[in-house]
């Protein structure tokens with residue numbers, strides 16, 4: 001089995017991709033790529049939240065010729081997602097994109113594949129092959145782990161025959177069990193870095209649950225060099241979720257921890273909006289700090305004594321506590337502002 005540290009390594013822009021224990025967070029824009037203003041804005045927002053690789057869909061020449069404009073303004077590697085049109089891949093590579101996602105088995109013109117591979121070699125651009133359980137070749141009837149590996153082999157062998165090995169592979173489907181088995185088999189079969197995730201997982205409620213379970217099971221095997229939490233939602237939630245999964249599994253440190261009580265009959269203030277706003281505020285904080293928002297001053301400070309700082313509500317006011325010790329009282333209308341100041345000063 002090729003564990004994440006043992007896969008082949010290559011450069012993706014400035015990132016050492018594969019062959020180490022870093023699991024890169026990635027997401028995909030849901031803007032129209034030709035709307036460069038909206039796409040750049042979204043990518044910059046994703047970057048600020050911790051996204052390390054971003055992908056955009058390239059549907060036509062207008063999208064493809066927009067890539068250099070986007071590349072000028074962003075800082076993380078940009079991946080062009082191409083389906084069947086080799087001309088779009090060629091334009092994207094010439095525009096300076098950092099990686100392409102393309103399944104060579106879907107392109108019937110061999111000359112064009114040779115041209116794409118030559119360009120990628122010259123420019124040092126890797127190719128991601130993406131096998132999706134829902135769109136396997138027609139002669140492969142059912143999505144089983146073995147069939148997904150068979151589909152991957154067909155694409156990979158085309159590149160290998162041309163002496164191209166800077167390959168990243170994904171094998172996604174919407175079933176956790178099937179995805180897990182497919183990745184296990186892939187790590188035993190190919191030496192290439194793996195892009196992991198559960199695809200078409202759902203919205204940011206059920207999708208998060210499904211993705212968290214599936215991704216953590218795959219990561220526990222010691223495989224996965226980059227991940228995407230696919231959600232039917234604003235891609236910023238994909239990045240926030242990926243960070244949270246990696247933090248809870250101890251793959252990344254130096255990020256905030258947030259706790260809040262489940263609320264009960266003792267909750268003495270309008271706590272849920274405050275908890276949500278503080279949790280959201282912490283998404284853009286890059287330091288190790290444990291913050292708690294608790295419902296009552298009787299049990300809150302004690303129940304959250306591990307927290308570096310927190311608030312616990314009372315009638316029209318709350319107490320600020322640090323490591324379980326009450327420091328001072330704050331009026332309800334100043335709670336958010338005061339707690340944010342304490343977080344910034346920590």
Ligand code: SF4
Pocket residue numbers: 261262263264265266267268294295296297299300303
């Ligand atoms: S901290 Fe207080 S309000 Fe929150 S669950 Fe515990 S007892 Fe209930």
